[in-house]
Amino acid sequence: MTKEREWIAGYLFILPSIVLLAILVFYPLIITFLYSLSDMSLTSTRYLGWMAYQRLFQNKMLSLIFKNSVIWTVFVALFQLLLGLGSALVLNKAFIGRSLLRGIVILPWVMPGVVTAMVWRLIYDPQLGLLNHYLKALGIIDHYLTWLSTPSTALYAVIFSAIWKGFPFSTLMYLAGLQGVPPELYEASEIDGAGDWNRFLHVTLPSMRPIITTTLLFTFIWTFNYFELIYVMTGGGPSEKTHIFPTYIYDLAFKRFRFGNASGFAVVDFLFLLIFSLIYVRLSTKRGGLE
Amino acid sequence: MMRGKRRGMVVLHAVFAFLLATFVLFPFAVMLSMSLKAPDEQFTSPPYLIPHRPTMENYIEVFGQGSMFARYFLNSILVAFGTTVVVLGVSIFSSYGYARLAFPGKSVLFTLLLLSQLFPLAAIIVPLYRIMSQAGLIDSFFSLIVGYLAFSVPVGVWLLRSFFLGIPRDLEEAAVIDGCTRMQAFWKIVIPLARPGIGATAAYILFITWQEFMFALTFITTQNKRTLPVGIFDFVGQYETNWGNLMAASILICIPVFILFLFVQKQLVGGLTEGAVKG
Structure with missing residues (x-):
């Protein structure tokens, strides 16, 4: 096949997906950006230009949502990393029932998000929930707590369920990573007389760096934009304490019909993730994390 | 001494595996338990995990009239x-x-x-x-x-x-x-x-x-x-x-x-x- 014919074939092959993405993703994104320059609502639309962003950045809600989003994402991504690594190490050793446990560990990730949210609502329920009952039996709390409607606990309660829901993805990635560590490296460290901990630190972790770097970025982006868990568990409450970008954008648009404002939040969300990912990829390429 | 250490590792590993399974399965147990409880068992205080009289009622109602x-x-x-x-x-x-x-x-x-x-x-x-x-x-x-x-x-x-x-x-x-x-x-x-x-x-x-x-x-x-x-x-x-x-x-x-x-x-x-x- 000549070069030109291969070019044409290539463009023809990718054309359907390009057209679909242009209509369904990039065109709406541009519209969202245009909306963000106005104060569009159901009743009126006024073009504000960059003034809209000046207003947005003076909006106290933006800093609150940003703070919530960062706390939520950092905790969830970090604990998914730790729990993912830990469980992958447990599942990488041969033992009776290993393949059964491997199958079981994936289940939370496969459970639909809305179902997960409902089950955790039941667990946290002040009267019907088993969490209060067990914690009281263990003497950790002395009265039943309203986990999801108390401002100081709500965000951490949803964070805990999100960790549970998502960590199996990290487990899967790190299990695959562990199987890719060259056995010679382990043998060499054995000869050097390195202990288990040292071997983990100096052999396992460095060879898994690329996969950890990528997985962490994935979980960060997914968590930052994860909608239904929080939306179903708390709806953003109590008093906006658990609102993150996607839930707040949705509320602004479809409950308060402030489309312009909602679009502004959406643009900030996108730009933040874009800049974050660029810095992340650059830093990790420098340190040999990604190709 | 080596053998003692090895055995310790095996026990520790079993403990971790057990904790992992419990952590993962607990919400599933809650879901299954509640789905098998008749209304009088659903609202007891304190709640309990294992239904005393498991029933398929809920599953039938879900598809019911x-x-x-x-x-x-x-x-x-x-x-x-x-x-x-x-x-x-x-x-x-x-x-x-x-x-x-x-x-x-x-x-x-x-x-x-x-x-x-x-x-x-x-x-x-x-x-x-x-x-x-x-x-x-x-x-x-x-x-x-x-x-x-x-x-x-x-x-x-x-x-x-x-x-x-x-x-x-x-x-x-x-x-x-x-x-x-x-x-x-x-x-x-x-x-x-x-x-x-x-x-x-x-x-x-x-x-x-x-x-x-x-x-x-x-x-x-x-x-x-x-x-x-x-x-x-x-x-x-x-x-x-x-x-x-x-x-x-x-x-x-x-x-x-x-x-x-x-x-x-x-x-x-x-x-x-x-x-x-x-x-």
Whole structure:
């Protein structure tokens, strides 16, 4: 096949997906950006230009949502990393029932998000929930707590369920990573007389760096934009304490019909993730994390 | 001393494995337990995990008179399969293009595809909603399927590309030397070899559309067109939630995806990890 014919074939092959993405993703994104320059609502639309962003950045809600989003994402991504690594190490050793446990560990990730949210609502329920009952039996709390409607606990309660829901993805990635560590490296460290901990630190972790770097970025982006868990568990409450970008954008648009404002939040969300990912990829390429 | 240490490690490992299993399974136990409890057992204080008189009542009620659950199930199947068919049709070609063919601008276009994963769906839902209502599509399965393409096509292309990259190039080249056209080589050599990967991709698309919530909540306004993730809210009353029915319904929603995963787990995990490493 000549070069030109291969070019044409290539463009023809990718054309359907390009057209679909242009209509369904990039065109709406541009519209969202245009909306963000106005104060569009159901009743009126006024073009504000960059003034809209000046207003947005003076909006106290933006800093609150940003703070919530960062706390939520950092905790969830970090604990998914730790729990993912830990469980992958447990599942990488041969033992009776290993393949059964491997199958079981994936289940939370496969459970639909809305179902997960409902089950955790039941667990946290002040009267019907088993969490209060067990914690009281263990003497950790002395009265039943309203986990999801108390401002100081709500965000951490949803964070805990999100960790549970998502960590199996990290487990899967790190299990695959562990199987890719060259056995010679382990043998060499054995000869050097390195202990288990040292071997983990100096052999396992460095060879898994690329996969950890990528997985962490994935979980960060997914968590930052994860909608239904929080939306179903708390709806953003109590008093906006658990609102993150996607839930707040949705509320602004479809409950308060402030489309312009909602679009502004959406643009900030996108730009933040874009800049974050660029810095992340650059830093990790420098340190040999990604190709 | 070495032996003592080794035994200690085995015990420690068993303890960790047990803790892991408990942590993962506890919410499933809660769900199952509540789904098997009759109303008088659901609201006891303090609550307990093991039902004293397990009953299938809730499962029967979920499908019983006045319940739309069976309808929602059908709707979900329709939308999930509809989306998956379109996504596969589009992304088999596109992913092959990205994996194998050389053309200018390829990496830019592929980067754009990946960039589309960076914004929340909430960022495009307002314009999409307006496009759909102007086209008179709101409140139809078609609007849901089209909306779902926005996030499932990039994922489909990205996953399938990693499967295609895993097929040795020599096979196609040999076929071309033997007189096949590139297109014949694609259909007769590459597609059959990629079948496990295509199956895994289809399963993943089914899995993400089966549970999609935001578009389903927004685009569908008539009750009998709802899909499961939204329909399940029928059991959540304004003042009181029917927990027994809700948890029975939840288990029923989980079962199809769990079965699906059982079959494709190995291929899917391979595709996800390969895809992640190869960008």
